[in-house]
Amino acid sequence: MKNLLTIAGSDSSGGAGIQADLKTFAALGVYGMSVITAVTAQNTQGVERVEEISREMVKAQIDAVFNDIPVDAVKIGMVSNPEIIQQIALSLKDWKAINIVVDPVMVSKSGYHLLKPEAIETLKKELLPLARVVTPNLPEVKAMLGWEVTDEERMESAAQEIFSLGLESVLIKGGHLEGAANDLLFDGKDLTWFKSPRLNKKNTHGTGCTLSAAIAAHLALGYDLMTAVEKSKSYLSGAIEHSFPLGHGVGPVHHFYRFFKEL
Ligand SMILES: Nc1ncnc2c1ncn2[C@@H]1O[C@H](COP(=O)(O)OP(=O)(O)OP(=O)(O)O)[C@@H](O)[C@H]1O
Numbered sequence: 001m002k003n004l005l006t007i008a009g010s011d012s013s014g015g016a017g018i019q020a021d022l023k024t025f026a027a028l029g030v031y032g033m034s035v036i037t038a039v040t041a042q043n044t045q046g047v048e049r050v051e052e053i054s055r056e057m058v059k060a061q062i063d064a065v066f067n068d069i070p071v072d073a074v075k076i077g078m079v080s081n082p083e084i085i086q087q088i089a090l091s092l093k094d095w096k097a098i099n100i101v102v103d104p105v106m107v108s109k110s111g112y113h114l115l116k117p118e119a120i121e122t123l124k125k126e127l128l129p130l131a132r133v134v135t136p137n138l139p140e141v142k143a144m145l146g147w148e149v150t151d152e153e154r155m156e157s158a159a160q161e162i163f164s165l166g167l168e169s170v171l172i173k174g175g176h177l178e179g180a181a182n183d184l185l186f187d188g189k190d191l192t193w194f195k196s197p198r199l200n201k202k203n204t205h206g207t208g209c210t211l212s213a214a215i216a217a218h219l220a221l222g223y224d225l226m227t228a229v230e231k232s233k234s235y236l237s238g239a240i241e242h243s244f245p246l247g248h249g250v251g252p253v254h255h256f257y258r259f260f261k262e263l
């Protein structure tokens with residue numbers, strides 16, 4: 001059994017954040033553990049309120065896990081503020097964590113800032129360089145680089161510019177462009193496209209969280225990065241295909257579609 005850790009925020013409606021990560025881990029056959037950085041009061045219609053966990057408590061959770069259990073991969077999602085980011089970076093270096101996947105979560109689908117804007121520089125300097133791969137969406141690329149990606153050609157320039165921040169590799173998600181949902185991986189050598197048709201589905205709450213958690217799970221299972229991304233995108237496409245209406249807004253993807261048609 002592989003042991004996976006997610007360090008992220010809680011989504012009370014269960015579709016994104018820690019809850020999406022743990023469901024993804026379970027669906028892919030790895031053991032899931034969690035360090036909660038923030039609690040969000042959120043549902044399918046949006047985020048109502050956020051309470052951040054203290055830096056000391058984030059450290060204590062990470063120490064409790066690593067002190068006792070071998071961790072085969074770490075997925076990092078919502079990290080809220082500069083103090084939490086610094087603590088995560090310090091702790092993961094101390095524990096020599098491997099297979100770190102960072103989803104640089106910034107703004108929710110409904111427009112709520114899950115990362116304080118002043119934390120972006122700390123994220124870039126301290127956390128992203130620790131990652132095996134970083135998985136920004138297009139608004140996050142804009143926040144990191146200061147310019148907007150409007151087509152796939154510009155995605156290629158952006159991937160190279162983000163890589164040169166000192167990263168091991170970057171996967172830019174193209175979900176926010178029109179047309180196909182193609183993602184682009186750059187590892188300093190090759191630009192590799194992972195292509196997928198855009199599925200005409202409204203219930204896509206948690207797609208980004210699910211993709212990064214799946215990549216971490218596949219890395220822990222021993223796949224190389226390219227195969228991990230390919231398998232994760234294929235898992236995610238199935239989860240989007242089987243997504244379902246829940247609540248009054250954007251419903252979740254179906255993490256367990258390979259086991260149950262309906263939940
Ligand atoms: N309608 C769709 N059909 C197929 N794949 C999609 C669709 N929408 C998004 N994807 C894929 O889902 C993944 C997440 O993409 P997206 O760019 O939406 O990330 P995100 O904005 O971080 O997600 P979230 O809104 O959960 O934070 C990517 O692999 C993207 O290509």
Ligand SMILES: Cc1ncc(CO)c(N)n1
Nearest residue numbers: 009010011016017078108
């Ligand atoms: C807690 C949390 N993390 C990530 C996302 C993705 O946007 C979200 N909506 N909520």
